Amino acid sequence: MNHSQKEIDVLKATIAVLEQENSQLSERAEDAMLLGLVAEAIQGLNDPMEVLANVLERASILKNFPFVTCGQLFEDKVEHICSYCSFSEDENIGYPITIDPEICDELKAGPFISHSTHGITTTLTTTGFSATSVTIIPFHCHDYPNGLFLFFSRKSNESQLTSGLFLLDQIVNMAAGRLNNLYLTQQLDTLNAGLEERIRNKTAALHNANTLLQEAHKKFEAVLDGIDAHIYVVDMESYDTLYDNRKPAESLPSSNSNLCYKYLRNEKFPCSFCKIPEFLSSAPTDDRVIVWEFWDQLHNKWVLNREKRVVWPNTRHAKLTISTDISEIKKAEQERELMRQSLQQAQKMEAVGVLAGSVAHDLNNILSGVVSYPDLLLAGLAEDSEMRKPLETIRTAGRKAAAIVRDLLTLARRELKIEEVVDLGYVVSEYLASAECEALLRNHSNVKIAGPDTSVILPVMGSEVHLSNVLMNIITNGVEAMPEGGTVTIHLDVVSVTSHPKGWPVWRAGDYAKLSVSDTGMGIPQYLQQKIFDPFYTGKMPGHSGTGLGLAIVWGTIIDHNGAVSVESEDGKGTTFHIFLPLHGGDTQKKAAIQQQNTQRRVPVKGNGESILIVDDITSQRQMASEILQHLNYTVTTAHSGESAITYLRAHTVDLVLLDMIMPNGIDGLETYKQILTFRPHQKVIIVSGYSQADQINEAQQLGISQFVSKPYTLLNISEAIQKALTQKGV
Amino acid sequence: MSNNVSICSVNGYDIAYHLEGEGETIVLLHGITTYSFIWRNIVPLLSQKYRVISIDLLGCGDSSKSLDTDYSLPHHATIIRQLLRTLELDKQQIHLVGHDVGGGISQIFAVNYPELLYDLTLVNSVGHNFWPVQPIIAMRTPIIRQLAMATLDVGAFRLVVRRGLHHKDRLNDELMQLFWKPMSTREGRRAFLHFADCLNNRHLIEIEDQLRHLTVDALIIRGDADVYLSAAISEKLHNDLSSSKLIRIATGGHFIQEDEPEMLAHEMLNFFQKAR
16 A cells, blocks of 8 residues: 555656646747747738737737836836737836836846846836736847837746746847848838939939930931031941931932942942042051042032041041032132133233323323424415425324323223213214224225114213224224134124123123124134233234234223123134123113214314413423414413412403313312312313323312313314303303 | 617717617627627527617727726626616617626626516526636636637637537638637737636626526526536526526537527527517
8 A cells, every 4th residue: 555655656746747847848839839929920010119019919918917018228217119018008008117227237148037126117006007027138129229128027936937038038039130120121122212213313314315315416417417518437448338418319329339439429449539548558547638629520510528537436447528519619719710810900901001191191291282283383374385294294193192192091091981871883883984994994905894783772871982992993903803804793782681791890780782893813812812901912913003902992991881891712713802881771862863963073163362371380281272272262371380370360360261180399280270269169160181080080070160171182172172161151 | 780880888988789670679798709790690580570789898899998997797787787778778678698708797787687677598608606718717827828829819719719619610711700800909809808807707606696586587598519618507597597498409519609590599589489
């Protein structure tokens, strides 16, 4: 019995041990389940507060802690983070919570179990809950570096509390781990979001840049396409066209090849004038520009090429060509050259004019005697006087000399007045009927002149005398160009000019009268055709005839008439001069009638003893003039200067003043006239000059001079001028 | 049973209830781990002839889950009384039905307000000192036990429910969702634990004498397959209540409303009619 009792005791003891072990094992199993539940509960949570709340709730329920809280320790104060209370919904229940410094120090070493609430102050007692023990487990995570879990219990069994500590520590570690994970995940999310934002920004920036690039490209293309030049780039090794600012349709659509000579010039081989070999033979760093021009037969235009090396992607040697159509420039250059020649011609004429003008005055003064005295002497001679013949010869020679001087003056264009309307046909017919023309044909019996149809009136503004002179010069020229005989043909026509004709210095759109004079002579070589209008140029044998001024006078006269002269000539087949004069739309018939009247035979008109003051600084001129005027029955007084004339006129009255324009040693004619007008505003004055400047004469005319007579004057023209002046009404 | 929940404020607490049908009033009280949903299959059978009100006890279902108050049986009974007064359902007598701890509340209500009752029906009810059932007691012990874990773990909770059913196959997802609904929130879990914490068989032991003197007709229904409450409770109640009838249903588990709703309703309707 004892034995069995002992066995029973042993068995009981064994069972007790086993039960204890079983209890511990169950507790461990339950702990494991709790950990599993905690892990499961916080697994999918992303809110740290939610994680803590779940952990606290599970610890409270499963380990039977009525109040559990999580906070952060600042010195001795616990700052609330999250709580679970089985008996209250108040989130801040128990707070403020403070922990004594000694316990805080203990916590540095790890979890701490207090078997009383001594050293831990809470407000839990106000709720009716009194804890008997507190388990404090510190934790660290990123958000809460000084975190604490406080588990308030009614238990005081030390072994139970201690055994539960391991589990609580695990739970807290799990929670802290989760919080750190959440923090890292959040950081990662932030970084990812930042990265995505950066990628988005970068993508947007790239997109913008791309858009800008495309825009820039379009602008660049628009500029290149808009440039009035063909711009292209060629690979100098392969001859491939790498860039071309012309649309394919504007190039050569027939060629499918990219090779520049095929693509651009439709050639089978590189062009003979190609500069690529020249570029390739130079150093790759050579950045010179080759500029050259050529006549592009393919496109029928002048082209200026500017070429240089350029850096081009994927190509070692590329050449940029800017090819410009310079046809218009070329044309303009040619026109400019013609203009330059015209200007040169005009300048030559001007130079001759200045020369002629400077000598004409002196010559005229000298010739005055030769021309005027024979008239005077002949008037006093008997009809059968022996002296009459030599005097007439002298007079003729003098007149010829005067004609040469007049030519010179004409050339100087100082005397030309184109105020009247003349019929060009009338001028031609008058000339053909003139003694001069007859004489010309008499001297060249093998030459005929075929006149134009002059029934149509061609009114032009001009000087009949000068136009007649022009005609005489050209016809004479034509006749003399046919030593073997021939025909000079004259044509009259009307042409319309709508654009600037080549070689015309001036032009206006409108109708022109065209006078053409053709001969069948030897012709003028091309290289001489421009020179024939030069002064003193003569195609004739020296000493044969002509002064060399004929065609120069023609040119100058026609220019003064706002017209143009051109010449057509073929060596050996004859020459045609064309003269163009602006057609005038006035009353030509009336003018023609006046013209006819003017050509009637005139005789000097004598005066009735009217008083005339002759003012001239040259004694011989004064003497000659006074003899002529006395012959014409005028009462003559002379003055040797402007000043003396004024003095005289202040004291005396005269009917007319014959005033020399140029008097170098005192006041000139114009100034004299001005001063006379100050005290004799109605004084009649004729200005006389061998060489008078057009602007001075114009001024004098505006001031009211009666007439202007050029030296040397004849008995006839001075008598007419005096008569006109005397019969004019006072201004 | 309609899904529309009505709320009535009683002593500052929101009490949820479902009201359906016309006629004499049947008041249905649920037990722990359930709420008014447990009657959903019974109500349509009763409401054809009766006005049926099924109530969510304080801390359960859609009623207030305040922790600052006592969830004890007498307090529940007081709140029910107030609710009936507020809803003016106390003008006539009522048929009072309680399941589980709802049966305990019904006993207290019956001894306190016997004049309000036509009759009393106790279905798998707690009684005397033979309860709380082991899992409920366990919650008040300092170690982890099944039900505590069940509040946090749907798997563990499922086991609790499953054990309460005779027809295990009736535990589908839908039913499980209904049971689990209060546990899905922290507030619900805390209220549930508070509810359990407040249970005390002292309150029923105190009325044992009053119970024996109660003259109200009583029907005691026992599911013989109930593993949580012993048959002894039903038998003792049958002995103590002088005018009582005990019906035992072999295929009824603790949640007999899920196992045998028609049978349960049939017995109740028979009882209500005969008692009259």
